Amino acid sequence: MKQIMQIALEEAQKAFKLDEVPVGAVIIDKEGNIVAKAHNLVERHKDATAHAEIIAIRKALAKTKDKYLSDFDIYVTLEPCPMCAATISLLRFRRLYFGAYDVKSGGVENGARIFNQPSCHHVPEIYGGIAESKSAKLIKDFFAQKREKF
């Protein structure tokens, strides 16, 4: 479990180096094989929805050719936003593991709390706070560096 989150953190580092908000995501199958990994590319893609989760999900869907990702688990270094959380629900992911909690923009334990809605049709098993401090440090360092620049 930690090893997969480590790979997600390496993805987040790649985003950091590209001056993108450092978030990484990895999708694995039931056997633990990595089927997709990605990092946030909002600036590069000129697309405010190009979150790590969404890019990894698009890659996984292209591979599986199934309309759901029921047999898959997703690891994300930061608590998914409402868009990503609702996407994870629609695709019926088996498990969601995430790193740091995101009070400002998260949609799992914060904000819209997507999976807590009675009308949420699929709730994965959810494990938050995995490698939380490492993930939070990346985000904190990123924004500290941003502030120094301006």
Added chain:
Amino acid sequence: MKQIMQIALEEAQKAFKLDEVPVGAVIIDKEGNIVAKAHNLVERHKDATAHAEIIAIRKALAKTKDKYLSDFDIYVTLEPCPMCAATISLLRFRRLYFGAYDVKSGGVENGARIFNQPSCHHVPEIYGGIAESKSAKLIKDFFAQKREKF
């Protein structure tokens, strides 16, 4: 306004003919020009996230090459789900017009009520219930026909 929703309803009809849940979406620019239109293609695309809004948005982003769609309005025949509503917020749409309300899966006036969350960073102007009965009838007819088949 009604004219654009009529075009969105024609998109929904296309979905109906393809045996897809009949939902259509149209995106217009400030001058009222249509920049993208689409219908639900979840089954055809084998992708549970291939909602009308998402497909129209991907087309619009490809055209505009901007990371936000701030100068655009989106028309949808059905109340957007939480994923689509959160996507509309992230992209900073100017206005959202929608048709029928969706008690079961909507995320604007129902469920996660995405735009009502204090942590929702952008709320468009929202107009619900446009051509509501036509849109609702399409959905109702679709599921009635589905039930007959089984």
